[in-house]
Amino acid sequence: MKIEVIGLGYVGLSTAAVFADSGFDVIGVDRNAGVVETINAGAVHIVEPDLEHIVQKAVREKKLIAKTLPSEADAFVIAVPTPNSDDVYMSCDLTHVLTATEAILHHLRKGNLVVIESTIAPRTVEDRIKPVIERKGFTVGKDVFLAHCPERAFPGQILHELVYNNRVIGGVTPACADKAAELYGAFVKGEIIKTDSKTAEMCKLMENTFRDVNIALSNELAKICCKLGIDVLDVIRLANKHPRVNIHTPGPGVGGHCLAVDPYFIYATVPDTAKMIKLARDVNESMPDFVVESTQRVLCKDRTRPIAVFGAAYKPDVDDTRESPALKIIEKLNTLGYETRVHDPYVLNEAYVSAENALRGAGLLLCLVGHSDFRRLDGGMLRELMARPLVFDVTGTLALEGVEIVNYGNLHRYVKGKKGAQAGLVRTRSRT
Numbered sequence: 001m002k003i004e005v006i007g008l009g010y011v012g013l014s015t016a017a018v019f020a021d022s023g024f025d026v027i028g029v030d031r032n033a034g035v036v037e038t039i040n041a042g043a044v045h046i047v048e049p050d051l052e053h054i055v056q057k058a059v060r061e062k063k064l065i066a067k068t069l070p071s072e073a074d075a076f077v078i079a080v081p082t083p084n085s086d087d088v089y090m091s092c093d094l095t096h097v098l099t100a101t102e103a104i105l106h107h108l109r110k111g112n113l114v115v116i117e118s119t120i121a122p123r124t125v126e127d128r129i130k131p132v133i134e135r136k137g138f139t140v141g142k143d144v145f146l147a148h149c150p151e152r153a154f155p156g157q158i159l160h161e162l163v164y165n166n167r168v169i170g171g172v173t174p175a176c177a178d179k180a181a182e183l184y185g186a187f188v189k190g191e192i193i194k195t196d197s198k199t200a201e202m203c204k205l206m207e208n209t210f211r212d213v214n215i216a217l218s219n220e221l222a223k224i225c226c227k228l229g230i231d232v233l234d235v236i237r238l239a240n241k242h243p244r245v246n247i248h249t250p251g252p253g254v255g256g257h258c259l260a261v262d263p264y265f266i267y268a269t270v271p272d273t274a275k276m277i278k279l280a281r282d283v284n285e286s287m288p289d290f291v292v293e294s295t296q297r298v299l300c301k302d303r304t305r306p307i308a309v310f311g312a313a314y315k316p317d318v319d320d321t322r323e324s325p326a327l328k329i330i331e332k333l334n335t336l337g338y339e340t341r342v343h344d345p346y347v348l349n350e351a352y353v354s355a356e357n358a359l360r361g362a363g364l365l366l367c368l369v370g371h372s373d374f375r376r377l378d379g380g381m382l383r384e385l386m387a388r389p390l391v392f393d394v395t396g397t398l399a400l401e402g403v404e405i406v407n408y409g410n411l412h413r414y415v416k417g418k419k420g421a422q423a424g425l426v427r428t429r430s431r432t
Ligand SMILES: NC(=O)c1ccc[n+]([C@@H]2O[C@H](COP(=O)([O-])OP(=O)(O)OC[C@H]3O[C@@H](n4cnc5c(N)ncnc54)[C@H](O)[C@@H]3O)[C@@H](O)[C@H]2O)c1
Pocket: 006, 007, 008, 009, 010, 011, 012, 029, 030, 031, 032, 035, 079, 080, 081, 082, 096, 099, 100, 117, 118, 119, 120, 151, 152, 153, 154, 155, 257, 258
């Protein structure tokens, strides 16, 4: 059986590699010729554990071949980007999905299966994709089978989660769901749950929205506690002793291609109703400003020394900077006249520097991402290199001997102005 995967990014390339590893003949299609060339050379263009190994093997065994244009296949899996549109609701931009669907139309035959893996607004498959296929004269559910099989994989462990997560498969008709479930059953070891396409679309969006709303709650709590002079990290630790409470850890905001994007797809579809979803987005979007204001407080607006910024990715241990709150914070600090030196061992960027070069002579280490590498930071190195060993850790993960650490738990002392950074050392405090 020949499978064609359109869009070879985090989701598409991982899925193509897993299909190839399960014995299918896979054609990967990407409009980016550089991506195609890299994959055909047995390499990968994204950082994802074990992906290079499995792609290399599939390419060597000729089970995976990359191309820039689609051709005939038995099943087509579309995994192209779905960014927010540039409208007031930040609705789902379907341009890439529709372009990819149009591109395969030419090669569609009776009996083919078309799967949309891209995250899409509710009712998209039924209202937008099905008509495109039926315009070609096919009856969906009889001639061509169409389904939405959203991806739940967690960047950093995509390959494991692709196989072991439970998978919701939404067919336009029950026959469509059956066909797609049969295909994914070739490698999915989790439960395969069949439903209709609109339920699968809403289910995927609500999973990310649930997480966004819960993060917003903890971020709002951090701001409230800061105003009231309460240690938010203590509050969360104690509240989570309740058997049915699990408050998240506050952070610099929400980034990535899912949580910061997908909730708007629901909001844009029903803006008068999805009020809590929008409010949560607003709270999370406000966090970079909160971090910048807090950084200014911690530094007493002293701009004489550079800020060593640790972390540019949107979350720990990945190279992905899409929608990263860290990038927004860096940009805002630069606009305010602060010199920033960015260090991120995961992100390839010529402007970023080594830990030593970032720290040398710096007046503050601003930790924005809880990369595992940062946990191995040594207090001695900070004391030796920095003009002053002062850390503002919005991830709440650093523990450094003999270094003044400000985090959301003790930030209120600075924000209230009772203990400015230049008024003397506060009690060194770290959390793990
Ligand atoms: N990254 C994740 O963790 C994740 C998780 C779940 C769902 N999703 C969803 O999966 C979809 C893909 O996300 P991603 O992170 O893999 O994206 P990505 O940006 O990493 O990769 C997308 C690839 O598609 C290619 N492309 C775009 N339009 C094309 C076209 N018309 N024809 C051929 N190739 C095309 C691009 O060149 C790119 O290489 C999105 O809808 C996203 O929301 C992503």
